[in-house]
Amino acid sequence: MQTETTKEIVLQVSKLKKRFGNNIVLDDFSFELHRNENIVVLGKSGSGKSVLIKCIIGLMKPEDGSIIILGKEVNEMNAEELDKTRAKIGFLFQSNALYDSMTVRENLEFPLRRHWIKHKKEEINQIINQALSDVKLTHTIDMMPSELSGGMRKRIALARTLILKPEIILYDEPTTGLDPITAKEIIQLIIEIKNKYNTASLIISHDMNCVKLASDLVVMLIDGKCYANDTYSNLKNSQDKNIKQFFE
Amino acid sequence: MDSYINAGNFLKEVGEIARFTLKFLITWFKPRYEIKEFFKQCYVIGYKSLPLIGLTGFIMGLVLTMQLRPSMVDYGVESELPAIVGIAIIREIGPVITALIFAGKIGSSIGAELGSMKVTEQIDAMEVSGTNPFKYLVVSRVLATTLMLPILAILSDAISLYGAYLGVNIKGETSLQLFWIQVIDSLSFNDVIPAFIKTYFFGFAVGIIGCYKGYNSNKGTEGVGKSANAAVVVASVLIFIIDLLAVQITDLLGYN
Numbered sequence A: 001m002q003t004e005t006t007k008e009i010v011l012q013v014s015k016l017k018k019r020f021g022n023n024i025v026l027d028d029f030s031f032e033l034h035r036n037e038n039i040v041v042l043g044k045s046g047s048g049k050s051v052l053i054k055c056i057i058g059l060m061k062p063e064d065g066s067i068i069i070l071g072k073e074v075n076e077m078n079a080e081e082l083d084k085t086r087a088k089i090g091f092l093f094q095s096n097a098l099y100d101s102m103t104v105r106e107n108l109e110f111p112l113r114r115h116w117i118k119h120k121k122e123e124i125n126q127i128i129n130q131a132l133s134d135v136k137l138t139h140t141i142d143m144m145p146s147e148l149s150g151g152m153r154k155r156i157a158l159a160r161t162l163i164l165k166p167e168i169i170l171y172d173e174p175t176t177g178l179d180p181i182t183a184k185e186i187i188q189l190i191i192e193i194k195n196k197y198n199t200a201s202l203i204i205s206h207d208m209n210c211v212k213l214a215s216d217l218v219v220m221l222i223d224g225k226c227y228a229n230d231t232y233s234n235l236k237n238s239q240d241k242n243i244k245q246f247f248e
Numbered sequence B: 001m002d003s004y005i006n007a008g009n010f011l012k013e014v015g016e017i018a019r020f021t022l023k024f025l026i027t028w029f030k031p032r033y034e035i036k037e038f039f040k041q042c043y044v045i046g047y048k049s050l051p052l053i054g055l056t057g058f059i060m061g062l063v064l065t066m067q068l069r070p071s072m073v074d075y076g077v078e079s080e081l082p083a084i085v086g087i088a089i090i091r092e093i094g095p096v097i098t099a100l101i102f103a104g105k106i107g108s109s110i111g112a113e114l115g116s117m118k119v120t121e122q123i124d125a126m127e128v129s130g131t132n133p134f135k136y137l138v139v140s141r142v143l144a145t146t147l148m149l150p151i152l153a154i155l156s157d158a159i160s161l162y163g164a165y166l167g168v169n170i171k172g173e174t175s176l177q178l179f180w181i182q183v184i185d186s187l188s189f190n191d192v193i194p195a196f197i198k199t200y201f202f203g204f205a206v207g208i209i210g211c212y213k214g215y216n217s218n219k220g221t222e223g224v225g226k227s228a229n230a231a232v233v234v235a236s237v238l239i240f241i242i243d244l245l246a247v248q249i250t251d252l253l254g255y256n
């Protein structure tokens, strides 16, 4: 690895284990994410990538192992601490998870409902306008999610993810199901966000274009383990057949 | 509905519903209160059901009266028609039919709405956005159904009785005033209050089952349809079971 090792660690996952009945999904999975770094998690469909980030955000409980976010162990947090930590993490869901019954504005306001966040009306409006202009969709503010195209929905979901200026962002397949041009725009946005807000991101993707453009490091999830952890160019030239199959 | 025939699955389901209900009972009174969402649901659940409930209530009152008249005439007690119809509507038919229509309309829409929210990860998204989805979605809806159904049942009773009045007048002549006097005279505390109280339980059942089915919806759009369907079936059966229990309890307490 290059100079990344000197940067602050914002997320440390070690020896994570998660199973559903007899189906062992994660088995001793470990990696570290540093500030201002994009890591792409690469793995086959069903290999447990979504499970991994749901464990990180505390939506699923792992059987064993530790997840340390900004210096604190997730599994030892109480409800209040967990909520404060979640407010520092952005989560882009695989299915966008926009609230169907709410307008774009209400969707973006939702993360600001937290009782300990006290914003004035004008401040909220300003935050929302800023988030929408970051994704270049200011005109959609009063529309319903059902009136937007797939790519627009993804960008609104991204705007909602960014609303609290997170320090860590978890992207679950941000480009899946989009045409190559829109996918490229999303990738561009992800890179812009990292540079503009100095965030650390964990990106789950099958999209080799996304891996190539957005990743500082690639973590390969195979059979529940961290099979490889290296840069895109090093992995691309690897002779290992498990790694090679992703790059063909 | 094959799974309901299997006894093991059935018991497991009953256990899960009981646990879900318990979770509601220990959550609903604790802050934070989702007041805005609660009023929104009251509007959606109560106000928007009014036309349907009114229409079915009206037809029921009218039809019931017309169906009863021949037998009443045979027994020579035609003049008692308003009293008999009033008792039938207030004690049993009004609350139960209203609850069943309510289960069909509201139970399925809650099941489908929460089911699709579950499947598209909106419930998870609420959780990570610092809002307790159980409070925001489940508590607000269950409280709204519990409080709205009794009101709808009263309105439905009133419209039903008006239908009955028209039914009486198709082949006879009674003034509206006389009709009402006859109906009200025939009703006692024991007819009205237990019937009113049980509608709270009907409303609660519709809300809790709709939410339970939606909240535990399976992945995939097929899961959403199943949730909506199961919400109506289970809630309707539960309404009859509650009705059965209610009549036993009021009987035991001597309010019959």
Ligand SMILES: Nc1ncnc2c1ncn2[C@@H]1O[C@H](COP(=O)(O)OP(=O)(O)OP(=O)(O)O)[C@@H](O)[C@H]1O
Binding pocket: A020, A023, A025, A043, A044, A045, A046, A047, A048, A049, A050, A051, A052, A094
């Ligand atoms: N709630 C759950 N209950 C039981 N098993 C689950 C659950 N969630 C996920 N799994 C299982 O965990 C495994 C990994 O699922 P996951 O959703 O993490 O895959 P993924 O790597 O994100 O795949 P994809 O690229 O298709 O999204 C799968 O075998 C799945 O069946």
Ligand SMILES: [Mg+2]
Binding pocket: A049, A050, A051, A094, A172
């Ligand atoms: Mg996934």
